Amino acid sequence: MDFLRAASLDDALATKAQRPDIAPIAGGTDLMVGINFDHIRPSGLLDLTSVPELTEWSESGDVVRVGAGVPYARIISELGERLPGLAMAARTVASPQIRNRGTVGGNLATASPSGDAHPALLACDAEVELASTRGTRRMPVTEFFTGVKRNAAEPDELITAVHLPRATGPQQFAKVGTRNAMVISVCAFSVALHPDRAAVGTGFGSAAPTPRRAVEAEQFLSGELTSRGMWADPRPLPDTVVERFGELVAAACAPIDDVRGTASYRRHALGVLARRTVRWTWDEYSIGRQTCA
Template sequence: MDFLRPASWAEALAVKAERPDAVPIAGGTDVMVELNFDHRRPPALLDLTRVAELAEWSERDGRVRLGAGVPYARIIAELGDRLPGLATAARTVGSPQIRNRGTVGGNLGAASPAGDAHPVLLATDAVVEVASTRGVRTVPAAEFYRGVKRNALEPDELIAAVHLDVARGPQQFAKVGTRNAMVIAVCAFGLALHPDRRRVGTGIGSAAPTPVRAPAAEDFLSAELTDAGLWASRRPLPDAVRRRFGELVAEAASPIDDVRGSAAYRRHALAVLARRTLGWAWDEYREGGWSACA
């Protein structure tokens, strides 16, 4: 196995163009596990830890460009106020050691249905920036996942960054597992309220072949909040609205039975997570200073 270690982004893209079979590695929290258990033996590893640009983030005009190599620990420490949903999800990732190494870019590259970052990326309409020696292109997170552990990257492309709007409303994330962290989710759910657009975003993890949104649930809740004037009045949500929202989220999933849980349990748990996160987010919206302007 060859070990390739470029010192710059330009060099990394050139190496990937020359060796499209090289597997990128940054935190190594997924790839090294597969190697250690002999589940994978790629011809080459492309170590990106020396590429400084990948470990940077910036904000411009209300939008964050998050480098693919920024670890979860820094997202929690530096971006909790701007990207609260992603920071909440990051807190549930592995142990402190894993959070110091693991990255959103790695989560996207692995494209596991159970990746903790995916539900929030979907709920917040994140966009993935990918690059090669041929140029740069962007892919909406909703179009990035192509199957179990398959993504939209071409063989010569690398993930450069993720683009997310600074939160303009409450964001939540929750997952079910044997523990809050250091565990692969049985199922997970991300929620984002977008009061400036009168819209709701959702993301479901570990309950379908890929991370997915729940569009019927989004449309239902957006309509309920708008038609009843709740965005402006900030009145409590009716229980019937919360229950129906949970039902629609569960219906959007297509889970399987496995060693971590049954399909029926996952659907039930998703309905509960959807109701709970909606309750938390709406309470925060009612109590906070979020703008209700369209």
């Protein structure tokens, strides 16, 4: 297996154009596991750790651009106020060692249904930035996942960044697993309030072939908040609204039975996570303080 190291983004893109079958590696927290278990066997590895353009984040207006090589640890320490949902998800990723190496770009490239970053990206209407020698393009994260561990990147493209709007309201993330760390989630859920446009965002993982949004649940909740005038005049969220929101989230999933949990348990747990997190986000929005970290 060849090992090539890119010194710049242009260098990396040129190599990927010449050898589209080569596997990019930054943190390697997913890729090396697959190689060690002989689940994948690329013709070579393209080391991106020396590409400075991938390890930076920036703001332009209300949008935060996070380079694909920014590790979870920096998202937690540097972007918690701007992107709280993604930072919460990052805190649940594995161990401190993994969070120092693992990246959102790698999570997207793996495109696992259980990727911890994916629900938060979906809830925030993120866009994925892809680059090649042919140019750069951006696509909604909702269009990026095409199947189990499959994504919409072309063979000669690299994931270079993810773009997210800066949070205008509370966001939450929660997942179910056998323990708090070093575990693949049984299911995960993220919710974001967007009061600037009277909208609700959701995302869930480990409960369908790809990470998904619960669109009907989003429309229901935003409609209830708007019709009741609660965006401008926050009041306690009625229990009936919370229950229905959880039901619609559970109805949006398409889980399977596997070694980590049954389909019925995943559906039930996802509804529980939806009810809990929507209460936490609404409490923070209505009374101005977090009720859960």
